[in-house]
Amino acid sequence: MKKILFASTALVAVALVGADAAQAADPIKLSVGGFSRWWVVGANQSSSYSDAVNARVGGGNGASGRLNSVGIKGDNEIQFQGSTALDNGLKVGVFVSIEAGGHTDETTDVIDSSYAWVEGGFGKVFVGTLKNGAALLHVSAPDAAGNFSEGGMATGNYAIQRPNAVMGLNQRTGYSASTNTTAIVTDNKAEKLTYVSPAFAGLTLGASYVPNATTEDNRNQGTDRAQAFGVAAGYARTIGPVGVKLSAGAVKSILSAGESLSQYSAGTQLSYAGFTLGGSYQLARNAISNSGNVANPVNNYTTNGIPTGAGTKFDFGGQGYDVGLQYATGPYAISFAYFHSETKGVKSDTSAQYRDHGDDTIDFYQASGKYSLSAGIDLLASVGYAAYESGLYDATAAGSTKDSLKNDGYYGMTGLSLKF
Template sequence: MKKSVAAGTALVAVAVLSAGSAQASEKISLRLGGYSKWWVVGAWESDSYQGATQTDENSVDVKGDNEIYFQGSTTLDNGLQIGIDIQLEGGGHSVSNSRAANAGADMIDESYVWLAGGFGKLELGSKNNGAYQLHVTAPDAAGNWNEEGLMADALAIPTHISGISPLQHGWDTTAILTDNDSEGVTYFTPSLYGLTLAATYKPSSSEDNRGTVNLSTGATAGAVTGEFYALGGLYAETFGDVGVKLSAGWASYDFNVPSSTSADSGDDHVFEYSLGGQLSYAGFTFGSSYRRVLADRGNLQATADLDLNAQAWDLGLQYAFDRYAVSMAYYRSEASGSDATESRDVIEFYLLSGKYALGPGVDLLASIGHANYTSEDHQLAEENDGWTVMSGLSLTF
């Protein structure tokens, strides 16, 4: 750890010192950017789930997702580029059950500075790890897939599955998202023949130093602890009319797993890896990705009652033409959960989406999806399934 911190500090120092003689460059001026998405959502879910949770869900709702970016950069006389990026949550949908404990009142989503030059790019601050940033997933025309999508974040069809595995950290995604915008340093190599590599170090994977991240509302809650390391790679190249994207990611950290007996409590060392790929030709894009969570249970007794191992994958096809795009995608995750049962928590999504560009930065969106949540212990209050129809407007600026 000391070596990695020293190396990162040295790189920052070299970049800053090399910029010392550059006094004629312009001062950084911030500019506004961001996006605003608003959806009208129709949802029809299981009567048994509503009965078990004693709820009477509305069949129509309005959900939004908004962020404002404050960005700026300058190029020094020696060619070194320096920039800043601060992202402000702009309101919209309420958080889902799975991410409520972590999202809270965190109004600044990401905040970091970056340095770029012939050496590559260095990011320092609050941002997702490099493996996440380079990850490739199944396509979705409406942007309603993976992190913070209305389907993936259980905002259209809700669930009360108390996720224990880091894969159920709050977003059902194949990207390694366990660190979730916590503070750290990420280095990206220059792209060479379409290949870009990334390395991330974070002293703590708890976002904004608010202590450990609680991943469950139950008595057997777990938490990510200690240092977080990640490596990632992306190969993106075009061969004639064929586009190819391939990604791979890896992460390492400790995860505290309390048990029903104090003798069983301890830290699991967890490894995650992800794979993804897209192939595009003549307006068609086919993509798929995979994520695996592997826990080393050497620090726990054989009677420990939680198992962190989990996996997820997706598959999708998109066709874009003129101002239109349509896509179909499927996602499935499986988490082991308790050792007391051989079943698994299973989450499945089916999604048909479309987009029409009304103008620059203005898109009309639509999605039809089905969600199915199966609890390993088959508790009616945790299992749900249903259909959703959504139509929305997306503005980027």
């Protein structure tokens, strides 16, 4: 696959500096767009978890220290993009999106995504920080408010708090974020080279190469040889009155210190007379070689019954799926969706009682609605239930430690979405 990507890049380079010395008819001019979404969120979380978390961190709002029940959550971006056509038929463009407030974790990169692209009869080649090909073509369960799976307020762990001990999909050693989506987004916005083919009879192919799959904005060649390779296929076609969307993808990450992560995804949507039924699945296999230099896995797993000899390999990974049904007519849309994941998790306690642990599990049930006031102006609403449980919960003695391994609760939110 790397050869295919390099060949595609070479093809673009030859076309750009060919014998005809292609020139742009006009310089690139940027247009401004983006979106602003704000939510008022209410949540009722487990009181035992709230007490345990506050007791563990040494304080809170009084002795019981309940977690906040109401919050304001935002997701905002300003986007700059532009393109121009060369006289040899190629198009060249750029895209930059800037986070514009609403994040309360104080860790979000100001530049959300930035890349350049070249497009021709061969397809489109991207270079920069964007999703990999498998994520770009991924199809998942529908949600009327665009508030489920990747980018959702609740599924992003912003409504019901995810316990630190619970591991979700798209995580690996050293990474704590749980994205709760079947899309393969483990490499996040790391710099990459991505190719997307032209659509042929509804079929589109994609591929990505990520030189460093662990970090974003990494300019240092260094010694970290973590890499990722991905391939994907998407299909979109209307057959009579039925709309069909299909996707399949695979990403292999070769990580440092004997760790590799293989992820496979698939999704489908069928639409008819305003109804859309869809779902998707991801399988992740995270293999680690116990060679003595894999710091976290060796320290966390060997006491839990994992062989300690050099060259020993063991696996922790997981799987997840979502399914949803949406109905849209005129300015209205309603939907119901369900998400479930189960992972082996990164076990942080080495006590003997944790040797026979279960999987970490995450569940979301969500109903959403949308009403379009005008083009680009929508009223949104979502209600749902979320549940997180660590695989260590049943093996843990009673008390605050046990209570901090499990949380669940109900949430409701209403919001306004503006696109410009």
